[in-house]
Amino acid sequence: MCVVVQGKVIRFDEVRGYGFVAPDTGGDDVFIHVNDLEFDKRHxxxxxxxxxxxxxxxxxxxxSTVTLVTPAPVLAGVGASPAPVGVPAFLPPLPDAASRAGETPTERELVAEVTEVLLAGVPSLTAEQVLATRGVLVAVARSHGWV
Known part of the structure; x- marks a missing residue:
């Protein structure tokens, strides 16, 4: 039985033709290769x-049997001025702290947010580095009762 999973591409090397996808359901990142794409690799x-x-x-x-659901966000428009050195061109919108006052995020919410911030803030991180860093941060949050 084949189960179709949805996820976000977290790393992709255009020259080598491979990368990794983080499944929305959590768990280990999944290797992806251009030979398994059902769409043009330029997308x-x-x-x-x-x-x-x-x-x-x-x-x-x-x-395998990889289909495109949503293209990657455009990071900067043509002719746009580049972001200052050390500042990511794109950071995911962070939740409004006032709307969550007094609420403790679930571990899953923390994992998702930490992953997004790491990927956007330090795009050179490998999937292994993202997983290791995320694991340490979640362990600290868990030890303090933050999640």
């Missing part, structure tokens, strides 16, 4: 949302 970029089937490959989880 695949970090931040794109894709549907895919997960296969257990020789080296771990692998995406």
């Amino acid at each position: 695949l970029a970090v931040g794109a949302v894709v549907d895919f089937t997960v296969e257990d490959g020789d080296r771990g989880l692998k995406a």
Whole structure:
């Protein structure tokens, strides 16, 4: 039985033709290769949302039959001035702190937000580095009772 999963592309090397997708359901990131795309590879970029089937490959989880759901957000318009050095061109909108006053985020919400901030703020991080950093931050939050 094949189950279609949706996720966001968190890393993609156009030259080598592979990267990783973070499933919306959580869990380990999934390897993605251009040979498994059902669309033009020029439309695949970090931040794109894709549907895919997960296969257990020789080296771990692998995406197959990958279809594009939502293209990656455009980071800067043509002719736009570049962001200052060290400042990401795009950061995800952070929740309004006033609207969440007194509410403790769930662990899943924290994991999602930390992942988005790491990917947007430090795009050079590898999937392994994102997972390790996210794990440490969530463990600290858990130890303090923040989640």
